[in-house]
Structures are given as C-alpha cells and as structure tokens.
Amino acid sequence: xxxxxxxxxxxxxxxxxxxxxGGVHAVDGVTVDLFRGEVVGLVGGNGAGKTTLIRTLSxxxxxxxxxxxxxxxxxxxxxxxxxxxxxxxxxxxxxALADNIDAPGNVFLxxxxxxxxxxxxxxxxxxxxxxxxxxxxxxFQNFVVPxxxxxxxxxxxxxxxxxVHFNARILIMDEPxxxxxxxxxxxxxDLIKQLREEGLGIxxxxxxxxxxxxxxxxxxxxxxxxxxxxxNKADVTTDEVLAMxxxxxxxxxxxxxxxxELH
Amino acid sequence: xxxxxxxxxxxxxxxxxxxxxxxxxxxxxxALRSAEFDARLxxxxxxxxxxxVGFNFMSGGTFLTSRNLWNLSVxxxxxxxxxxxxxxxxxxxxxxxxxxxxxxxxxxxMAVVQHDWLPEWIGFDHPLTWVICVVLGLALGAAIGAxxxxxxxxxxxxxxxxxLGGFLVWRGLAWWVASGQTxxxxxxxxxxxxGGAEGTIGGTWSWILGVLACVGIVVLQxxxxxxxxxxxxxxxxxxxxxxxxxxxxxxxxxxxAFLNRYYLPPALAxxxxxxxxxxxxxxxxxxxxxxxxxxxxxxLATRRRFGRYVYSIGGNPEAAELAGIKTKRTIVRTFTLMGxxxxxxxxxxxxxxxxxxxxxxxxxxxxxxAAAVIGGTSFTGGIGTIAxxxxxxLVMQSLVSGMxxxxxxxxxxxxxxxxxxxxxxxxxxxxxxxxxxx
Numbered sequence: 001x002x003x004x005x006x007x008x009x010x011x012x013x014x015x016x017x018x019x020x021x022g023g024v025h026a027v028d029g030v031t032v033d034l035f036r037g038e039v040v041g042l043v044g045g046n047g048a049g050k051t052t053l054i055r056t057l058s059x060x061x062x063x064x065x066x067x068x069x070x071x072x073x074x075x076x077x078x079x080x081x082x083x084x085x086x087x088x089x090x091x092x093x094x095x096a097l098a099d100n101i102d103a104p105g106n107v108f109l110x111x112x113x114x115x116x117x118x119x120x121x122x123x124x125x126x127x128x129x130x131x132x133x134x135x136x137x138x139x140f141q142n143f144v145v146p147x148x149x150x151x152x153x154x155x156x157x158x159x160x161x162x163x164v165h166f167n168a169r170i171l172i173m174d175e176p177x178x179x180x181x182x183x184x185x186x187x188x189x190d191l192i193k194q195l196r197e198e199g200l201g202i203x204x205x206x207x208x209x210x211x212x213x214x215x216x217x218x219x220x221x222x223x224x225x226x227x228x229x230x231x232n233k234a235d236v237t238t239d240e241v242l243a244m245x246x247x248x249x250x251x252x253x254x255x256x257x258x259x260x261e262l263h
Numbered sequence: 264x265x266x267x268x269x270x271x272x273x274x275x276x277x278x279x280x281x282x283x284x285x286x287x288x289x290x291x292x293x294a295l296r297s298a299e300f301d302a303r304l305x306x307x308x309x310x311x312x313x314x315x316v317g318f319n320f321m322s323g324g325t326f327l328t329s330r331n332l333w334n335l336s337v338x339x340x341x342x343x344x345x346x347x348x349x350x351x352x353x354x355x356x357x358x359x360x361x362x363x364x365x366x367x368x369x370x371x372x373m374a375v376v377q378h379d380w381l382p383e384w385i386g387f388d389h390p391l392t393w394v395i396c397v398v399l400g401l402a403l404g405a406a407i408g409a410x411x412x413x414x415x416x417x418x419x420x421x422x423x424x425x426x427l428g429g430f431l432v433w434r435g436l437a438w439w440v441a442s443g444q445t446x447x448x449x450x451x452x453x454x455x456x457x458g459g460a461e462g463t464i465g466g467t468w469s470w471i472l473g474v475l476a477c478v479g480i481v482v483l484q485x486x487x488x489x490x491x492x493x494x495x496x497x498x499x500x501x502x503x504x505x506x507x508x509x510x511x512x513x514x515x516x517x518x519x520a521f522l523n524r525y526y527l528p529p530a531l532a533x534x535x536x537x538x539x540x541x542x543x544x545x546x547x548x549x550x551x552x553x554x555x556x557x558x559x560x561x562x563l564a565t566r567r568r569f570g571r572y573v574y575s576i577g578g579n580p581e582a583a584e585l586a587g588i589k590t591k592r593t594i595v596r597t598f599t600l601m602g603x604x605x606x607x608x609x610x611x612x613x614x615x616x617x618x619x620x621x622x623x624x625x626x627x628x629x630x631x632x633a634a635a636v637i638g639g640t641s642f643t644g645g646i647g648t649i650a651x652x653x654x655x656x657l658v659m660q661s662l663v664s665g666m667x668x669x670x671x672x673x674x675x676x677x678x679x680x681x682x683x684x685x686x687x688x689x690x691x692x693x694x695x696x697x698x699x700x701x
Contacts (some may be wrong), residue, residue, distance in 0.1 A: 060585055081587035096585045100578035100645035101571070109575055110586035112568050119566045127494045146578075 009072040011036050011201040012057065012088075012170055017066035019052050026052040027063070028225040034170065034201040039192065041216030041233075042205045044245055048222040050205050051093070054172050057203075058090035059083035070170070084111075087169035091176055093205075095159040099148035103140075104129040106147055107162045132161045137187060153184035160191065171195060174205045189215060209241045223248045303639050303691075307654045310687075314658065318665030325668055329525040333544065336522065337458045337615070339660040340553035342627070344608045346634040346652040347560040348601035351570075353635055354577040355597055356644035357415060357422035361429030362605050363627035365407045367437035367620075370609040373400045374446040374619030377453060393453035400606040407433065408602020409595060416594035430628070438621040447618035457614030458547030460531055466523045466543025472551075473519035477512040484508055522546065549611045553653070556604065561649040563600075573597060577645030633680070634659055637687045641695075658683075 010033035019027040027049040034040050042050050056063040059080040068075050070086055077083050083090070097106050104125040113121040113128070126143050133140040137157040147155055156179065163171060173192070177185040192202060192215055206212045212219070213233065221228040221244040228244045231251065239259050240251040247258055319326040345362055352359050373396045381392050411429050415422045448454075455462035464472070484504060491498055499507075523543040527535075532542055564570035572593045575583040583590050613619040638655030640647030662683060666676045 058585075079587065080585050084587055090585070092585065094581075096579070096582040098575035098578035098582050098586075098645070101575055105571065105575075109571075109583070110588045112571060114568070118568075120568065120571060123490045123494050123496070126496065 007035050010034060010069075011038075011071060013067075013069040013072075014053065014057060015067040015069065017053060017056055017063045017068075019049075019056060019061065019063050025225045027056070029066075030222065030225075030227045032220045032227065032230065034203060036169075036201055037196055037199045038217045039196055039202045039204055039215050040230075041209075041212035041219040042203055042222065043209050043212060043219060043241065044207065044222035044228075046207055047224075048207075048245075049225040050207075050222050051174055053222070054090075054174065054203060054205060057083065057088055057170075058172055059088070060090075060092075081110075084166065087167065088172065089163035089166065089168035089170070090172040091159050091163050091174065093174040093178065095155055097147050097155060097158060100146050102145060103133075103143050103147055103150075103158045103161075106158050107132070107165060109162070111166065128165070129161065132165055133157065136161055136164070136191065152179045153181065153187075156180060156184065156188070160188070164191075164195065168200060170201050170203070172203045172205070175207070175211075176204070177211055178206075209238055209245060213238050213241065221245055304648070304650060304654070307638065307651065307658070311654065311658055311661065314661050314665065318661070318668065322665065322668040326665055329521055329523075331664065331668070333522050333525040333547070335657075335660055335664050336550045337547045338664065339657050340458075340547075340549040341608045341612050341615075342630050342634050342660065343553045343653045343656040344556050344611065345601075345604050345627070345631040346638070346656045347557055347649045348597075348604040349631050349635040350638070350640050350647045350649055350652045351560075351564065351573050351597045352422075352601055353632070353640045353642060354573055354645060354647045355594055356577055356580070356642075357594065357597070358632070359408075359411070359422065359426045359598065359601050360628050360632075361407075361411065361426040361433055362601065362631055363624035363629075364430045364433035364437065365404065365602065366605050366609040366612065366624035366627060367622065368407070368433045368440065369400050369404045369606050370613045370619045370623045371437045371440040371446070371621060372403055373397075373610060374449065374613055375441055377450045378446050378448075381450075388451055390452060392450045393456070396450070396453055397456075397607075397610050400610050401603050402606070404602040404604070404606025404609065405599050406602065408605070409599040411602075412595035412598025415598065416591040422598075434621070434625075437623065441619075441621070443621050445618055445620045449614055449617050449619075453610075454614050454617055456548055456552070456611050457617070458549045459615070460527060460544065462548045462614075463544040463546060464548070464551065465545040467545075469519050469523055469543070469545035472546065473516050476515050480511045480515070481508055519546075549615065552607065552611060556607070557649055557653050564649055569593065569596060574645055579645075630656075630659060633684050637684060639691060641691075658687075 013031075013033045015031050017027055017030050018025065030049070030053055032040065032042070032053070042054065044050050052061065055061040056066075057068060057077065059077045059082050062078050068077055070088075075082075075086055077086070077088075080090075098109060101109070104122065107129050108125045113124045115121045129143060133143075137154070140154055140157055142150055142154065147158055150158070156176070160176075163173075176192075177188050180188065192204070196202060204212045204215060209219075216233050218230055218232055219236070219241055220230040221241065223245065228248050229250050231241070231244075236251050239262060240254060242262050243249050243254040243258055244251075246262060247254065249258065315327060325331060345366075349359060349362070376399060377392050377396045381389065381395065385391065407429070411422075411425050414420050414425045484507065488498060488504065498504075523545060525544050526532075527542040527544060529538070532538055532540055535542075564573065572583065572588050572590070575586070575588065576590050576593060580590060609623070612623060616623075634656035635647065635652045636642070636655070637658055638648070638651030638653070640652060659680060662680055663676055666679060671679075
C-alpha cells in the first residue's frame with residue numbers, strides 16, 4: 001500500500017519493482033515514491049531488500065521487472081551513467097571511492113574536467129573541490145593525497161561532495177552515518193536538511209530507525225523483499241515503525257502486547 | 264546547488280584575490296614533502312647508482328664507460344618499451360603473459376613481409392619497406408592485444424588464463440609462419456630501428472635533442488607552477504623548483520655528454536672517409552623510440568581520462584563501474600596498447616638481430632613483468648608508474664650486463680636477478696606498509 005498524496009506528480013516513482021537472484025526474490029513487487037523537497041526513510045532489517053531496490057534506481061543493478069518514473073515520465077536506467085544523466089546521485093554504503101586517487105580525482109571520477117585539448121584539468125578540479133569542501137566540511141584540507149590515507153569522515157565528505165556537485169535532483173544515501181562519529185553525523189544531518197530546503201528528493205536508507213526517524217518526512221518499511229507500508233512520520237512513533245520492521249505489522253494492526261515484546 | 268560551470272579552465276574569481284603561498288617547511292622531511300619529492304623514484308635511482316658504481320669497481324672500471332652504457336641503453340630499450348604497457352595492465356589487476364610469444368609472431372610476420380613479399384611487389388630495398396612493415400607490425404600487435412583483452416573484459420576469463428593460452432598459441436603460430444626457418448637479413452632501412460653503428464642520430468643531433476628536452480622540462484615546470492598560482496594553491500618553494508630544474512636538465516645533458524664519447528670504431532670511420540676522427544655515435548634509434556614511448560605513455564597515464572580510468576579500475580573496480588566508467592572498454596584498450604607496444608618492440612628486436620626466428624622473445628614476458636614490478640608496480644592494483652618501469656628495466660639490464668662483464672655464468676645471473684626481484688618487492692612492501700600506517 002502507498003500513501004495517498006495530493007502533491008501532484010512525484011519526483012520519482014518506483015512501481016512494482018522485482019529483482020531476483022537465482023530463486024531468491026530480493027525485491028518482490030515494491031512500489032515507493034518520493035517528492036521534491038522530501039526525505040523518505042527506507043528502513044528494514046538486514047536482507048530486507050532496501051539496497052537492492054535502490055540499486056535499480058542508481059543503475060548499479062537493473063530491475064527484472066517494474067517501472068521507474070521520474071517526474072511522471074517512464075525512464076530506462078540500465079547503468080550508473082543513465083542514472084546520473086537523469087540527476088540521480090548515490091552515496092553508497094561502501095562509499096565507492098577509488099582509494100589510490102586523490103579527493104578531486106574521486107569527486108570528478110567519470111566526469112573529469114578537461115582542457116580544450118582533452119587533457120585532465122587537475123587545477124580546475126582541485127579548485128572546484130576546494131570550494132565544495134569549504135561548504136561541506138571546512139576542516140577538509142587533504143586535496144593531493146590518495147583518499148585511502150583519509151579518515152572515515154573525510155572519505156564520507158568526498159563521497160558526498162561527488163554526489164552533490166553535479167546538480168542532483170534525487171539523492172540516494174545508503175547508511176550515510178553508519179561509520180561516523182557524533183560531530184560528523186551532525187554535519188551530515190545538517191547537510192541533508194539543507195539539501196531538502198533546496199528542493200532535492202532524498203532516499204535515506206538505514207537498518208536502524210533511530211538514524212533516520214528525525215530526518216524523514218515519510219518512512220517506507222521493507223521486510224523480506226516486500227514493502228510493509230509507507231507512513232507519514234508525523235503520524236507514527238518509533239515503536240510503531242519498529243513493529244513494521246520486525247513484525248511486518250502496520251500501526252493499525254499492531255497490539256500493545258506486540259509493542260511490549262519489542263523491548 | 265553548486266555552480267557546475269567550472270567545466271572550462273576558468274580560474275576562480277576569489278582565487279585571484281588570495282596570494283599564492285609557498286609552503287613553509289618546518290623540518291627536513293616536511294621540506295621534502297613540500298618539494299613533492301618522489302621517494303620511491305629517488306630510491307630506485309640510488310639503487311641504480313649503487314649497482315653501477317659497484318659493478319664499475321668489481322669489473323675494474325669497464326662498467327662506467329661510454330661504450331658500455333651506450334650498449335646498455337640499446338639493450339634496455341626493447342624491455343622498456345613493453346614494460347610501459349605492462350604497467351597499465353598490472354595496474355588494472357591483470358597480467359599479460361603472452362608478450363614474448365606475440366612478439367615472435369609479429370616479428371616473423373614483419374620479417375616475411377619485408378623479406379619475401381615486398382621485394383616482389385615494390386622492389387628490393389624500397390624506401391617504404393620499413394614503413395609498411397612497422398605499420399603492419401603495430402596493427403597485428405594491436406589486433407592480438409585487442410582480441411585477448413576482449414576475452415578478458417567481455418567474457419570474463421581471467422587474464423592469466425587468456426594470455427597463458429596466448430603464450431602457447433602465438434609461439435606456435437610464430438613457428439608456423441615460416442615453418443621454423445630463420446628469416447634474414449632484414450631490409451637495410453628497417454635495420455636502422457635496431458641501432459648499431461648506422462642506426463644512431465650522431466653527436467650533434469643528440470645535443471640538439473638534449474637541449475630541446477631541457478627546454479621541455481623547464482616549460483613544463485613553469486606551466487604547472489603558473490597554473491597552481493592561478494588557482495591560489497600552495498606552491499613548491501622556489502629553491503626546490505630551481506633545484507629540480509637544474510638537476511633534471513643536468514642529468515639529461517650529462518647523459519648526452521657521456522654517451523657522445525662513444526665513437527665510431529676507427530675501421531668504420533675510415534670507410535666513411537673520416538679516418539682518425541672521433542665521430543660520436545649519439546643516441547641510438549631504439550633508445551629514442553623507448554624514450555618517446557615512455558614520455559607518451561606517461562602523458563596517457565597521468566594527463567588523460569584513459570589513464571585516470573585505468574588507475575581507478577585498479578584502485579576499486581566496483582567504484583569505477585559505479586562512477587559510470589566504461590571499465591570493460593578501458594581494459595580492452597590497455598591490452599590493445601600493450602599489443603601495439605609489442606609490435607614496436609618486435610620491430611626493434613628483429614632489426615637489432617637482423618633476423619627473425621620463431622623463438623624470438625622467449626622468456627621476454629618475464630623480463631617485462633619483472634621490470635614493471637621492480638619499478639614499483641603493485642599486483643594488488645592501482646599503483647605503478649611508467650618512469651618506474653623504465654628504471655626497473657634499466658636496473659635489470661644493468662645487473663645482467665654487469666655480470667656479463669665480470670664473466671659470471673648465465674645460471675648465476677638468473678639467480679641474482681631472481682633474488683633482486685623478490686628483494687625489491689619485499690622492500691617496497693615493507694616501506695609501503697610503514698608509510699600507510701604513519
């Protein structure tokens with residue numbers, strides 16, 4: 001079931017998405033949507049199919065069946081290139097950085113700035129990265145060392161910088177704060193709020209409801225490859241979402257006894 | 264959102280306001296770092312210097328002579344040409360075991376064409392013979408590389424297996440091209456590619472090239488510095504910049520001066536009607552080819568998207584794929600480039616030998632891989648430089664040449680080279696672990 005909304009055409013709609021690995025239905029007929037200036041938390045336990053679902057949107061692994069609509073138009077996404085061309089940027093849980101390359105090289109990986117002769121314009125890339133980092137993480141100063149010598153938070157900054165630099169409309173963040181300390185987590189949450197103000201649609205993926213509850217406008221819960229449901233954050237408590245994640249029961253179906261057993 | 268209109272080389276508005284600052288080094292180590300000192304390359308140069316001085320001492324002063332170093336430069340070039348390509352292959356976590364065998368098949372093909380076919384069509388010793396043969400060799404080498412690369416990238420067969428197959432197949436084909444016969448001699452123009460007394464550019468041209476190289480070095484340094492200043496980035500201290508320029512140009516001109524003291528043998532000078540004169544041979548064509556290849560490959564590896572993609576695939580193949588890089592196509596291109604260089608090396612090799620045999624390049628793949636690895640290329644992927652591989656080739660050839668001068672037998676030579684190979688990589692691994700953890 002999906003939410004009834006009267007906000008016009010969603011920015012993204014994933015309709016009846018199915019992905020199977022061998023005989024296992026990792027994602028089994030899931031439908032979710034996302035509006036401009038909205039954060040949708042996509043939560044579920046390990047192996048619920050959140051990442052697999054979202055990889056169909058980021059182009060990392062195409063869906064077996066189902067439809068993807070961006071601003072109401074059906075689109076075909078078969079590679080990360082397709083997704084990026086449509087304004088879909090992804091921050092993977094693994095960060096997907098080339099460890100042997102410096103920060104500017106990673107920010108512009110696959111989309112390098114070149115001089116008019118087609119040579120890499122390292123100066124322009126470093127300059128743009130310095131400006132970007134001035135906004136995202138002013139303490140960041142290591143622009144010429146390979147990113148494998150950076151801290152977890154700094155690496156995260158590089159991955160985020162790469163996602164926001166190219167005028168994304170849709171941002172996917174897979175466990176964005178899982179590896180971060182409190183100060184860095186705050187930096188990321190502030191950034192998410194800022195990007196939402198700017199009108200981006202953001203899918204926030206987490207296995208832990210407490211990570212995303214405060215930030216989310218709506219929450220979609222997955223369990224064993226299926227969508228349990230999508231709820232307005234304002235209408236539910238964390239315990240009710242927890243019941244959806246663990247028991248697969250919607251807030252109306254869940255009993256006080258169920259909630260008590262969760263703790 | 265962010266302004267993405269930085270795609271042109273527009274300098275930042277506010278960067279112009281900030282004065283470019285030079286790093287203020289606090290310690291010697293910091294000073295070296297701010298001078299962007301490449302410790303690995305410097306270490307290899309020191310190792311090379313030790314080997315040279317050591318052999319010179321042990322061989323009673325015959326190693327560090329113009330004659331020996333001139334020969335060393337020619338002997339190194341074939342392996343060096345191929346090692347530059349092998350670096351990119353290994354950087355992408357692949358390997359090419361077939362380079363020795365495909366060198367044989369390409370060499371045999373070039374030999375048959377110039378020896379048996381072209382004299383019938385365009386006449387004996389035609390001035391275009393060498394051009395046709397080289398173009399054909401490059402094309403055949405590239406085709407072999409592309410074919411193997413396509414199987415690796417698109418079918419997903421490990422490169423070790425594909426090129427091990429190639430190792431056997433191409434060697435067999437090389438025999439089959441001329442039923443195992445030796446084909447000799449080569450076309451007289453083609454032969455110049457291999458060096459020898461005729462295949463050199465002479466003393467004057469060597470000096471001219473040396474001066475041009477120095478101008479190139481200074482222009483590159485100046486351009487890089489100006490670009491960094493334009494964006495307001497930190498600059499190398501001026502003393503380091505000047506020192507680097509002086510050392511680089513000094514090394515180039517010193518090498519030319521030293522090699523130019525190798526003169527044409529008196530008998531040949533007499534033939535040319537210049538009896539009793541000292542005629543510098545100057546740089547040999549194979550050496551020039553190797554230098555040109557190294558410069559071009561360095562440019563490809565560091566200044567072009569292709570090189571960036573090669574290194575990103577080596578660093579994290581999944582990240583490269585997710586960044587939208589066409590990783591398979593890039594892999595095929597590295598193998599094609601390798602094949603192209605094999606074709607070039609084959610031309611130089613058969614020109615040097617003035618003959619082609621089906622056993623051409625036997626064991627060469629191991630020399631090429633060893634040169635890349637001694638030069639700091641890592642099998643874990645993503646790490647390796649062209650300059651390192653060329654130096655690696657020079658280190659290996661220096662060892663062999665020095666031991667030959669000292670009259671050490673071939674089996675012991677192999678033992679020494681093997682030990683040095685493992686030792687070099689061991690040292691590199693230990694040092695890298697230490698710098699990573701600090």
